[in-house]
Amino acid sequence: xxxWIVILCLLLVPALASAGDRTLFVYNWTEYMPDExxxxxxxxxxxxxxxxxYDSNESMYAKVxxxxxxxxxxxxxxxxxxxxxxxxxxxxxxxxxxxxxFKHLDPVLLDKPYDPGNTYSIPYVWGSTAxxxxxxxxxxxxxxxxxxxWRPEFKNRLVMNDDVREVLGVGLIINGFSVNDTDPDHIRMxxxxxxxxxxxxxxxxxxxxxxxxxxxxxxxxxxxxxEAYMAAQDFPAIQYAYPEEGAIFWVDSMVIPKEARNKxxxxxxxxxxxxxxxxxxxxxxxxxxxANRTAVGMMPEELKNNPTIFPDPEDVKKGEFQTDVxxxxxxxxxxWERLKTGM
Amino acid sequence: MNEKQGFKFFAVFLNMTxxxxxxxxxxxxxxxxxxxTRDISTFFAWPLTLDHxxxxxxxxxxxxxxxxxxxxxxxxxxxxxIGYPFAxxxxxxxxxxxPLLLMMxxxxxxxxxxxxxxxxxxxxxxxxxxxxxxxxAGLVSEPVSMLYTDAAVYVGLVYSLLPFxxxxxxxxxxxxxxxxxxxxxxxxxxxxxxxxxxxxxxSLPGVMAGCIMVFLPAMGLFYIPDLLGxxxxxxxxxxIKNQFLTAGNWPFGSAASxxxxxxxxxxxxxxxxxxxxxxRSQES
Numbered sequence: 001x002x003x004w005i006v007i008l009c010l011l012l013v014p015a016l017a018s019a020g021d022r023t024l025f026v027y028n029w030t031e032y033m034p035d036e037x038x039x040x041x042x043x044x045x046x047x048x049x050x051x052x053x054y055d056s057n058e059s060m061y062a063k064v065x066x067x068x069x070x071x072x073x074x075x076x077x078x079x080x081x082x083x084x085x086x087x088x089x090x091x092x093x094x095x096x097x098x099x100x101x102f103k104h105l106d107p108v109l110l111d112k113p114y115d116p117g118n119t120y121s122i123p124y125v126w127g128s129t130a131x132x133x134x135x136x137x138x139x140x141x142x143x144x145x146x147x148x149x150w151r152p153e154f155k156n157r158l159v160m161n162d163d164v165r166e167v168l169g170v171g172l173i174i175n176g177f178s179v180n181d182t183d184p185d186h187i188r189m190x191x192x193x194x195x196x197x198x199x200x201x202x203x204x205x206x207x208x209x210x211x212x213x214x215x216x217x218x219x220x221x222x223x224x225x226x227e228a229y230m231a232a233q234d235f236p237a238i239q240y241a242y243p244e245e246g247a248i249f250w251v252d253s254m255v256i257p258k259e260a261r262n263k264x265x266x267x268x269x270x271x272x273x274x275x276x277x278x279x280x281x282x283x284x285x286x287x288x289x290x291a292n293r294t295a296v297g298m299m300p301e302e303l304k305n306n307p308t309i310f311p312d313p314e315d316v317k318k319g320e321f322q323t324d325v326x327x328x329x330x331x332x333x334x335x336w337e338r339l340k341t342g343m
Numbered sequence: 344m345n346e347k348q349g350f351k352f353f354a355v356f357l358n359m360t361x362x363x364x365x366x367x368x369x370x371x372x373x374x375x376x377x378x379x380t381r382d383i384s385t386f387f388a389w390p391l392t393l394d395h396x397x398x399x400x401x402x403x404x405x406x407x408x409x410x411x412x413x414x415x416x417x418x419x420x421x422x423x424x425i426g427y428p429f430a431x432x433x434x435x436x437x438x439x440x441x442p443l444l445l446m447m448x449x450x451x452x453x454x455x456x457x458x459x460x461x462x463x464x465x466x467x468x469x470x471x472x473x474x475x476x477x478x479x480a481g482l483v484s485e486p487v488s489m490l491y492t493d494a495a496v497y498v499g500l501v502y503s504l505l506p507f508x509x510x511x512x513x514x515x516x517x518x519x520x521x522x523x524x525x526x527x528x529x530x531x532x533x534x535x536x537x538x539x540x541x542x543x544x545x546s547l548p549g550v551m552a553g554c555i556m557v558f559l560p561a562m563g564l565f566y567i568p569d570l571l572g573x574x575x576x577x578x579x580x581x582x583i584k585n586q587f588l589t590a591g592n593w594p595f596g597s598a599a600s601x602x603x604x605x606x607x608x609x610x611x612x613x614x615x616x617x618x619x620x621x622x623r624s625q626e627s
Contacts, residue, residue: 343406
């Protein structure tokens with residue numbers, strides 16, 4: 001019995017030791033922030049960071065919604081989830097005056113319809129979903145359009161994101177519709193197109209779409225630009241391409257949940273991330289473009305000119321940002337089930 | 344109340360509270376939610392409805408269930424085929440070696456099965472360990488396609504679940520009285536007949552227990568088909584997860600969970616029915 005008491009006491013020691021310090025709970029996407037940045041923040045401010053990760057907006061939303069955000073202080077939703085969470089009163093307003101580094105943000109990414117005046121969200125990074133391929137197996141001219149995915153030589157050789165909105169989004173694009181379409185007939189047409197793509201799809205990757213490309217299991221497919229950037233660091237033959245119909249774009253923002261317990265620390269963290277040096281570090285590590293104009297100005301030429309991270313303004317214009325589709329998600333999900341049951 | 348009884352009460356009380364709080368209560372919540380209506384901002388809301396159970400009667404979901412059952416059934420058969428001879432030799436191994444052999448069955452459990460699944464990816468990928476060796480040895484000229492196939496899914500499932508088959512089989516085979524087999528031989532039975540008429544009937548409880556312990560978890564291990572099979576087939580586990588997370592349709596996801604739960608209750612019921620009859624016929 002005594003032994004147990006000793007062990008219990010030992011387990012309690014770390015809990016007690018940290019009780020007096022300031023703590024910040026950060027909830028972010030996987031592989032979305034380098035450890036160095038977190039350590040630097042801890043050293044600078046003395047605030048302990050407890051960092052946890054999620055792999056989809058939906059699972060983040062379910063947790064934040066159920067607790068009203070108690071337990072998380074900074075979260076990184078994508079545009080259409082900022083919109084949804086703001087509407088539902090889940091977010092706490094952010095005082096721009098307390099963010100000394102707010103001025104570094106790129107005005108092009110501010111004051112968007114999903115959060116007018118950026119009252120509740122501060123953009124973190126932005127990126128795209130487009131084509132990637134392995135130059136050893138695929139000639140660049142064979143990957144110019146979303147339609148190229150249907151080429152017969154890619155039979156059983158494609159990787160796709162395991163994401164209903166993005167995969168059916170490609171189907172919508174090639175039928176000439178918006179990726180945010182809510183018309184059930186259009187979604188059905190998208191589903192029929194993707195169903196004819198199924199023989200080419202080798203894997204739907206939910207955790208890391210770069211892996212099948214690095215494993216040589218897939219020769220091409222649809223990936224996020226940051227994944228393609230990271231893959232090319234290890235394996236330069238992997239190339240990213242913006243399809244002529246336009247890529248799918250998104251912005252991920254930093255928000256503070258309404259019931260967050262450490263709001264002051266959260267503001268300090270957001271301001272720290274907005275420091276150009278830190279935004280630069282983030283970009284070098286994850287390969288997504290920072291929403292930070294000053295940081296982009298400071299970048300070495302090769303990073304600034306990397307088309308994987310910074311698309312041509314023309315490509316951005318052609319592309320589309322995802323928004324919330326409301327109840328149409330049920331229609332999407334219905335066709336997704338059919339797709340994956342081969343019906 | 345003496346100390347021993349106090350301890351007994353404490354242990355039982357602790358267990359019951361634990362199960363009531365973390366198994367029974369969430370389970371009842373799932374049952375409750377399955378009769379409510381989907382709501383985009385609160386996940387579920389009044390009024391009560393049976394719609395979600397009606398929606399379940401759809402060929403798409405029958406196919407989802409069939410896919411899961413086929414994977415589970417084949418995995419169980421493979422585990423039985425591999426596990427039975429293994430458990431037999433284990434139970435006949437010299438007494439002093441058995442603990443070591445049993446340890447080797449159990450040691451992989453010390454690592455998370457998710458991590459072991461990623462290890463299988465490293466083994467099977469096109470530029471992975473197996474293909475590198477095969478290519479270097481000149482046995483193949485192109486990497487063999489192993490990952491993202493059905494075969495890879497079965498390798499993963501059987502690898503993860505085999506010990507659940509071996510351990511119950513070992514337990515019955517080890518206890519089996521060797522003299523019964525000797526008697527059968529003396530009466531003129533060949534090896535095959537000894538196996539069919541003596542060993543197999545006596546080990547049936549182990550076979551049943553092993554099959555149940557492999558079949559039921561195989562229905563739920565959807566991350567193995569996702570990681571090794573490429574997520575191209577939707578299984579019951581993916582389906583429920585998508586209903587909760589992507590579609591935000593908690594009542595429908597709950598209804599599917601309740602249906603799965605009932606299916607498992609029925610299977611366990613059949614198991615207990617057969618095993619009690621079996622025990623009774625043994626006694627008589």
